[in-house]
Amino acid sequence: MPHPAEREELGVVRLVNLDDVNSNSEFDVRIFTDGSKIGGGVGASLSIWKGETETKAHKLALSKYCTVYQAELLALCKATREAKKYAEKSFGIYSDSMAALQTVQNHSCLHPLAVEARENLKAMSLQGKVVTLHWIKAHAGLEGNERADELAKGAAAGSKRKPDYDQCPVSFVKRSIRTSTLDEWNRRYKSGETASITKLFFPDAVKAYRMTKKFTPTNLKTQLMTGHGGFSEYLNRFKCKESPSCICDIKNRLRSAQQEQHEVLPKQQQGTPEPPEPQGAPQKQTEASLHHVDHVDGRDTAPGNTSEVSLL
Missing domain, CATH: 3.30.420.10 (Ribonuclease H-like superfamily/Ribonuclease H)
Structure with missing residues (x-):
């Protein structure tokens, strides 16, 4: 110079x-x-x-x-x-x-x-x-x-x-290194057994490299796309939560259980008239039934005491 x-x-x-x-x-x-x-x-x-x-x-x-x-x-x-x-x-x-x-x-x-x-x-x-x-x-x-x-x-x-x-430009060297690095990263990424949640969003590492430049990552996005966050399943793996089910899953299960219960309930509880009891049924059967109800409710009422049973 x-x-x-x-x-x-x-x-x-x-x-x-x-x-x-x-x-x-x-x-x-x-x-x-x-x-x-x-x-x-x-x-x-x-x-x-x-x-x-x-x-x-x-x-x-x-x-x-x-x-x-x-x-x-x-x-x-x-x-x-x-x-x-x-x-x-x-x-x-x-x-x-x-x-x-x-x-x-x-x-x-x-x-x-x-x-x-x-x-x-x-x-x-x-x-x-x-x-x-x-x-x-x-x-x-x-x-x-x-x-x-x-x-x-x-x-x-x-x-x-x-x-x-024929002098090689620096930009070409950088691009070649980046391309070979991405190819090796993609090979390891696809053959690896980890990052199963992330692979649902980004099945290809090379395309993910280009896509991630178009949005700004946040803590919530990172947790969502990696599965590592305040999720019931993730916390359950580390004994931080008893159940791996989230609250929406519990609600769905309750709704399903109620539907099954509705299908197996006796018809009289679904609005079908109960058939009349035959005349001349033994009085002892009625009294025994009432005594069973009182026992389940925590009381020991005499079979003949109908006034107390009528309060149930």
Whole structure:
């Protein structure tokens, strides 16, 4: 990294519309850059113009795991390499990636492509060349930018040669580690004998990983989805409650018992008239029945004492 006193300040000119582009196109050489990722492939491109004519075009292939950001940076770096080869004195480099331009502009960023691009720009400055970086709006109908976009897509879709750039991005490494970790977690999760309640809600650990990002967990949600909480069954396992049934289960059982009792009760208790007792029934049977009732009620009444029995 150069000493701060030796750093050359790099500016980026924003071109919003066609008028801005026309007023910033008076350069000996104009270089349009672009990056693309399509169909699983990644490509970058340069379109070099002198006046109104394209004089040279470059297609650059990147490894499939590379990002569009890397493709845009590679295109900018390649543009500075090409500009060093020309004898002309003024150059305009155009890109529709503000992130890539700001990376080149920021001296604190140590990305290898950005560092090389800054070194090339400094070398051209020492040669007396003037290089201006421009941001242009993508797909705005600008001929040079549309041409670079076409070349980048062609490089991403149709290139079968050895990649011009194959450095693995940190994001790809992180994603690969996360994917392999989730797969192993899911394998252990499905083959394990625990978490039976949780598996009712989340049968797949990978899908659960994505779903849990969409809601905020609370203590109640956690208890419900794990079965570890103030539930009768859970408390009964640890001898904190006598019965594993919850109150709603007890009510259902009582309701069921009442229904069964209703079905087996004698018909006379369900509204059916009791048949008349035959005349001439022995008086002793009646008195014995009354004595049995008194005994069950906790009294020992004489069989003939009907006045006390009538109070029951």
